[in-house]
Amino acid sequence: MPQPLSYRQHLRAVLGLGLPLAGSHLAQFAITLTDAVMLGWYSVEALAAEVLGGTLFFVLFIMGSGFAWAVMPMVARAASSGEEAQVRRVTRMGLWASAIFGLACLPVTLGSATLFLALGQDPGTSALAGDYLVIAGWGILPGLMVMVLKSALAALERTGVVLWVTLAAVALNILVNYALIFGNLGMPELGVRGAAIASVSVNVASILVLAVYVQHSMPEHTMFARLWRPDWEALAQVFRLGWPIGITNLAEVGLFAASSVMMGWLGTLPLAAHGIALQVTSVIFMVHVGLSNAATVRAGQAQGRGDGPGLRAGARVVLAVSGLVALGTVVVFLSVPETLIGLFLSPDDPDRPAVVAIGVMLLAAAALFQVVDAAQVMALGLLRGVQDTRVPMVIAALSYWAVGVPASYVLGFPLGFGGAGIWLGLALGLALAGVFMLWRFWGWSVRAVPV
Template structure:
């Protein structure tokens, strides 16, 4: 262990310096949903908490599609910056912003027209559906400013500037919590809004974050050399397709994984309201650790893209392996946290004893899948930095929709194991995904290393 640490020590330091702000920034997306759940769970009751669970299980799909497409620009920015092609970076930003504006508008339209109708046909509690509809509309509208923010965030992070998005995300989340409490509970003479209150607070928060992040990029001296080619005239078909060829498979990768968890939430909702609320509590906590791992993966994408751009494949492998070490250490810690904290952590979200009992059991299962969850998302990030996105997309589909969800449905519904059975299936899906990503990384990176040496 000492020899391994000595070998990778400088890489741990460099990668953590880049990854830490990204981790905190990535965590912001989940903290918005987590704060919504905490506020609603304490101030609006179990029915409203179940409504938040239902909406989040639907909303996460278009959200992750939008985020995935926006991530397509990051490896391209990192690779071109590694080659010192600053003009191309500015052109990529122009095309990335155009794509994300169109994407956000389309996703909102689909949510508004399709999902509201679908809520009536998911066999959920009528009380839950009534609370869910206005919340889903407000979250859908917030997709547009969220993707504008993410466009400039991914541009800055692709160039190695990660701290600013972190600061904006932290301040935005504090604002979201404060406004959410005021609107949900009804303070300062405002009529209590219930679930709609957290919808409005999220929309306000994301609009302000988009304005501040874009203003930072346009005003900072760090980006002047890149922004010389940022213009409408540089939006073109070929460059947009280049971004979409990476962004679309990334979106599908995230979609296959998170849609399996969303489908699981809907299946759980057909079992009982208490199990649905407990699932929301446990998945919120697990999502926080996942988003931290996703931040490590985003940093791994940037570093891998830099090495790949200059064809330093030996350095790429060493950097990638060090990121695997970092995520394993972090997720081992969170596994212990979930194991020992399972009786207490659900109280963050609710005081309903029935929900707490079930959520505590789910956190033990979450502890089991922590390392698999972390290593699979880091593996995806490394492969993304090398431009390898198509085979990993197929692998994620197989892991979650061919293995994980069917096994979970069989255990949970057919064998009547309930929510725990469904979660066991999801654990299996994460294990399969983790293994496939690692073997793919080993194959691709060694092939490039041999080719460059010959």
């Protein structure tokens, strides 16, 4: 029997996995951020169209990512228990499930202009957003496949390549945006369509680079052997684990979408402050997502070895690391909120003082928000690691939609707390999710692994 790891060894393993994964998530977020900044420089109309089209794309993408996230614990468990064939089977069928979902999404993206009009959006913005998604929508196929390979590589502790490929994607996105949005480097000026081409190009380039890396640097896994053959048993396993993850992702994304709608009811300036505060909090959230991925991998490995003590010790370590990051975030949000909000605003903007004042109040609420959000995302990572996804899906849906959204509305409007009330409602929903998911992990899931 191998000797149990010390807490220091668990910490080293968590940071070795989690830091590169956090970096890759931050880099992925930077792609979205650079799209928004560069289209904002081009025109407000193009930015509005990208926000509208990009929101629909992201909702579909985050649902489909459930199959990729399912691959991570399944590969980690199979690799740690010496089931090499299962590593290959699960990864291949993760690619299949993602491709099937991506193809199912194409009619929605290709007909999105009509959908936006039906939802009461401005006709001009709807048409431009439709132009964007007619091109960008095709990127969901390679994009979801990239997620599958990244998940498999993370589970096999090849996190360095995940980080470097994502950083290269950021650079490529900026270059193609510069050329095609504005008509530089001898290319045509395409505006929002240029950003869509950049998005597809980045996803296609990423899947090609990752596929070449897997094929040539990991030949022992023969990941793509007989890729064209269906493996119905493995596909069913990926589907059973993945669809609850996709619904859980959708429930959380929907919570934040509902908060944006409610902030819009308060006016343009509160909505602008809300958008900025979300950008700031999203940067920190990416760190927690990276740590959550590390928790998934480590929990899956422990389950594969039948190592209950290692699972429990690793869970304590990753929760402690995430908690320290959250506490540091609280200090920053409460000490320099004006500086953080001001980074997104021109010094000459006449609305700057009003937006900063609202944003400071929102970041104060976000100080609490970060702690509970860290708890729930870490609990989700641990639960996915032991392949417990259906009950967490129910917990998420009830916490976010039966509690979070109604609480945001009541605190924001009938009780008159405005934007701060909306954010406190978010925090309440996330807090309940965190408490019940942690209870699920410690009270039930962890008992399935031998003591």
